[in-house]
Amino acid sequence: MHGVAFARLSDGRVAxxxxxxxxxxxxxxxxxxxxxxxxxxxxxxxxxYGTFGEVLLTAPRVEGDLGNKRGxxxxxxxxxxxxxxxxxxxxVFWDGPADRLSGDRRVDxxxxxxxxxxxxxxxxxxxxxxxxxGGVAGTLExxxxxxxxxTANRQxxxxxxxxxx
Amino acid sequence: xxxxxxxxxxxAAPAGPVDFTAQTMRMEPRERRTLLxxxxxxxxxxxxxxxxxxxxxxxxxxxxxPPQRKARRRGRDDPAxxxxxxxxxxxxxxxxxxxxxxxxxxxxxxxxxxGQTLVLTGDGKDDPVLRDGSETLMGDRIVMRLDTEDVDVxxxxxxxxxxxxEADEAPQLPTRVEASRLSLDRSERLARFTDDVVVxxxxxxxxxxxxxxxxxxxxxxxxxxxxxxxxxxxxxxRAVAQNADYDARTREVxxxxxxxVFDRGDVLVGERIALALDTxxxxxxxxxxxxxxxxxxxxxRPASGVKP
Numbered sequence: 001m002h003g004v005a006f007a008r009l010s011d012g013r014v015a016x017x018x019x020x021x022x023x024x025x026x027x028x029x030x031x032x033x034x035x036x037x038x039x040x041x042x043x044x045x046x047x048x049y050g051t052f053g054e055v056l057l058t059a060p061r062v063e064g065d066l067g068n069k070r071g072x073x074x075x076x077x078x079x080x081x082x083x084x085x086x087x088x089x090x091x092v093f094w095d096g097p098a099d100r101l102s103g104d105r106r107v108d109x110x111x112x113x114x115x116x117x118x119x120x121x122x123x124x125x126x127x128x129x130x131x132x133x134g135g136v137a138g139t140l141e142x143x144x145x146x147x148x149x150x151t152a153n154r155q156x157x158x159x160x161x162x163x164x165x
Numbered sequence: 166x167x168x169x170x171x172x173x174x175x176x177a178a179p180a181g182p183v184d185f186t187a188q189t190m191r192m193e194p195r196e197r198r199t200l201l202x203x204x205x206x207x208x209x210x211x212x213x214x215x216x217x218x219x220x221x222x223x224x225x226x227x228x229x230x231p232p233q234r235k236a237r238r239r240g241r242d243d244p245a246x247x248x249x250x251x252x253x254x255x256x257x258x259x260x261x262x263x264x265x266x267x268x269x270x271x272x273x274x275x276x277x278x279x280g281q282t283l284v285l286t287g288d289g290k291d292d293p294v295l296r297d298g299s300e301t302l303m304g305d306r307i308v309m310r311l312d313t314e315d316v317d318v319x320x321x322x323x324x325x326x327x328x329x330x331e332a333d334e335a336p337q338l339p340t341r342v343e344a345s346r347l348s349l350d351r352s353e354r355l356a357r358f359t360d361d362v363v364v365x366x367x368x369x370x371x372x373x374x375x376x377x378x379x380x381x382x383x384x385x386x387x388x389x390x391x392x393x394x395x396x397x398x399x400x401x402x403r404a405v406a407q408n409a410d411y412d413a414r415t416r417e418v419x420x421x422x423x424x425x426v427f428d429r430g431d432v433l434v435g436e437r438i439a440l441a442l443d444t445x446x447x448x449x450x451x452x453x454x455x456x457x458x459x460x461x462x463x464x465x466r467p468a469s470g471v472k473p
Binding site: 047048049050051083084085111112113114116118127128129130131132133134135136137138139140141 | 182183184185186187188189190191192193194195201221247248249250251
């Protein structure tokens, strides 16, 4: 498939949506390969990632094993949050059964009042804990301005209207 | 002492960012904290703090409206990853602080971002220690001000090694000071001891409620001023007065404010009484009192004596 758009619904709301320039689905084995993927996530307020607001993820390559609920994004993964955070790492692994994301390459991230670098990371998928590993260095601003209010749980207006009805 | 009060006054630096390194960094958004573990190093404005691990706590949300239904409990604030205002750093395990020439060690350190303080405590066995050059200060709790060079110490135990410039042939006699509290004012070159102050030097013990130690520009002790009722003991000799001034250069204590000396039956009263700590000599101005020479016949004829 070329020029693919997708959305993920969770509990009646759009949890994520995105596009991919190419997407190949191999029914045998349930494998999924994507190229130039861009996804927007809408973390729920109150979750670990909720402070970020809407998060935009990009990756040149995406591979998924739907049967085993595993996958990875590679080739230079980036994220940009509406709060102003941004980060990069070379690749990210998703382990569905363990409900974890991880990476074994350098991570560079910065946002309002902080900048941090590490050699890897491991996180619960819901963001309830995020661990940077392999040696961490960074800067924190103790008296920095409060972070802007997150705009998490943003949904298309049409969907909100539908829910109200 | 602790050239603490010495005038190397460094201008107070504005609060700046905290640089950190660690082996791992675990963020717990729901707890609004981040844990640094393994060879933790924090640095800010020329101060470096190292330890085994540290906890970074984020300040509660300030702009949230008060809850309408249920009282908010700890951990019920919005989750915080990074980018929130910091409340404090808590560093544990082999905590070491370096700030200029001054260093401090303890088991537990809390950097309060609002109060601009670093509080160092021990583990119950070993007290925190503050060092400045060759001087060493211990206490139950050491509070280092981050916006100034001042230090407060609870239950300080201090050795004033530079307090007495001994003659070459004389043995070193360190002056030890204990008190309930010590406040170091670097800009004034002053160390103020309060509550239950006890000074020991050789066989001399001085007690009083308050003592100020003054230093010169090189950090050398120049004077000790005790106020509020002072008692001095040296062997069988005991002296009381309202005030006692110790001159570190002459090694003399000057008692004023109804001073009295009691020495094996002798009672001396005067306007001012000066005691030379090394020679045991006493000089009394406008002296009167009662002397019992027969009691002192067993004493050797020393350089000491009474000079009314």
